[in-house]
Amino acid sequence: MTKTCIFVEGQTERIFLKYLIEQYLSPPTFTIDSVKLISNKLYTIKSSCSIDNTDHYFLIFDVSNDSKVLSAIIERSQKMVLYQGYTFILGIRDLYPNKKHDKTKVLNYIKQTLHNNGLSSTTRVILAIMEIEAWFLADYSFFRRIDDCLQVDYISQNLGIDISTSNPEDYNHPSKVIDQVLTLIGSSYKKKEKDVYRICHRLDYAKLCLDQDLHSRVPSLDYLIRCLNEALDINNR
Template sequence: MDIKKVAFFVEGYTEQEFLKNLLVEIFGKKNIGVEIKNARGGSKTAIKYTLIESAEVNENTQYFVLIYNCGGDSAIKSYILDQRSSLIKSGYVKVIGFRDVFPDFTRQEIPKLVRGLNYKIPQKDLPISFVLSVMEIEGWFLAEENHYSEIDDSLNPDLVNNNFGFDPSSDNTENIDEPANKLKDIYNHVGKTYKKEKPIIDRTVNALDYGNLYLNVNNRIPSFKSLMDEIELIFVA
């Protein structure tokens, strides 16, 4: 059986680990091999692609997922264009770029961001799509109500609702402008923290209930649904 190859280009470590866990947790039965590369350089320096994690591929593997950690939102489009020909030659069937809106763009500038990402993006031979996490990927974390008690036994949706003005189990957390700071405030309430450091990111990403994200959060957070719609076209269709 031929292996279907898909490439994701993401902002950084948080998106990299979230996406890897999401795919394996939800579609692992499809036998997915995940490989991760760092992409760095460009403009005035040569672009380098460094292998970070190799995929485990065997006779049962049906999907090969290559995740490029681009080291920043602004680099995603340029790295996609740089790798496009190579990906076509290697038999990839889909590319998805995945980035935050904040802090580079305001909510009102989302249409401008979308136009810029799709400007002069060729689609022949290799379909390319972009997904935005509005306003940051942490907005999706805020909406996964089951993970709070995994961070601390005293955290729960009622505490969040009573102290931070939204119900994580029902509200659209896309409406929060700086969700990473909101997540930090919630964790700080019980003596924990949230920041862009590997152990802290791992703790939150590993605490998420991916089944709940897929079955429930998917229905109330439009930007997360956009990602899941793209993924389902690959792994479910």
């Protein structure tokens, strides 16, 4: 059995990751639990009854605003691997509020920090460029699944953005792009729980997980899937 803890920045990442894993590993031989850190106390969001007879166990650890992903990893992951049987640790965070030109520096600092703390072999941190919503925009077809009028041409005519050719990693605020598009149908995207569910429920996870062309255009998404494969020990099977 593999046992993976995924540290995420907040609610959006937690919801997206749960959908992604469920779709990627279907049919189910896995268990997903979620916990949230509030005022330095852990609260269970959803707990599975048992992790017996499962091939893959995931704990999605939402550090919320109380901490930062890398800090939480440094603080907890070594004990999780040594004493709680975790086989792999993932961390997912946005590059924002850092600037795009800081990307290489940020990645190097993360790598160096993991190395200094003896975590290089079991831990990977994935940086969404600039926000996790860039991965939603990698499958822009969710817009028309929300409302049929939100076709590529309609969006282009009204907002001057061609979501079919733009690279979602080029947007400074992908979440704002989603908000702008949804404004066209009198709706919005404010990162609220219902906003995130509405999108995550309509994403094409087969495309996000398996489309190699898409992965070459969106390297951060490609790295997420590669890290997930590494956690699942897929390449060694």
